Amino acid sequence: MSMARLLAEVSARHFPNPPATPAQVATFEARVGWKLDADLCAFYLHCDGAALFDAPPEMNYRILPLDRIERARAAIRGSEEDKDGSPSHYTLVDMQDTNFVILDVASREHGRYPLLDAFHETYPEEAPRIAASFEEFLAKALRSGNRAFWLAD
Template identity: 75%
Template sequence: MAMDQLLAEVSRLHFPRPPATPAQITAFEVRVGWTLDPALRAFYLHCDGCTLFETLPDAKYRVLPLSEIQRARQAIRASDEDEDGAASHYTLVDMQDTNFVILDVAAPKGGCYPLLDAFHETYPEEAPRIAASFEEFLEKALRSGNRSFWLSSEPVKE
């Protein structure tokens, strides 16, 4: 499904925040030292974060606003040391259970950052890839029935 269709679904059926401004995106990119890929840029220009399926505090999927994105090792381990995770791993989705979906900004493929599962008990030793892009992640999340699709043995709804 195309990103514009996914964003329309987020607006129609879920809980988006107001859009980020171009100035907020620029300030974010200066702060973190990397640029949003095209799907992430489209998302943040559409909404500066959202929850899927439910509102807080019950939401499982909380796509973070730009102001809350940080190095995964800081969010998960409260450390900025290399042994606590790669400097290129950044939080993107708070799964509301001390686990995150993170981006690896050092490993773009086809202009997109891969998304990884950062389980607080095994990160950084284990951080399996769960989507090749934010667009793929968002589509699977929207079809998940509010489950962590990468952990479920049930097929994702089409």
Template identity: 65%
Template structure:
């Protein structure tokens, strides 16, 4: 993560770090713990824009205060028919779609990430097995949704 976070700080648009108290407040609010990659990221920066700054960014990694259940963000309902309670927004793709993590599917202490397209949610498309894997692929994507396209990278 150190190499990836150095790249975020050098070439992208990080927010100020979250404090340990903000992390604790977040974990109390959502009822689950940040895994090692996420904790390291949020103590380095409380969210960031990749490649270009908001409002034009494609990848906006949300600050802790804006992470919420995906079914609330996408469907506006906190009920089971609107999607699993274990899915949380993590990356706002700026087109009413999100990358979400599933805290019920932790593997080796890491939460997998999925594309949550608003038209078909709660159907999900796998993106990465962990936040660290997502961040590495995103940073080398040329600002494209790497899990959807095999076309040339954007400059």
């Protein structure tokens, strides 16, 4: 499914925030030191974060607004030390209870960042890949019935 269709579905059936402006995207990129890939840029210019399935604060999937994206080790471990996680891991989706879907901005493939599962009890020792891109992640999330699609039943 194309990003345009996915974004239309987010708008029609979920709880998107108002769009980020190009200036907000530029400020974010300057703050973090990396650029959004095409999927993420399209998403944030469409909506600066979103709750999927349920309205806040009840949602399981909360795609963070730009100003809430931070290094995963800071969000999960409250630390900026390398032992607490890679400096290239950034939060993207809050799954509640300090569990996140994160981006690995050092592992860009085909112009896109892979997404990883960051379970607070096993991160950083374990952070399995769950999607090769945000587009893949969003498509699977929207078909998940509000469940973490990458976890066993």
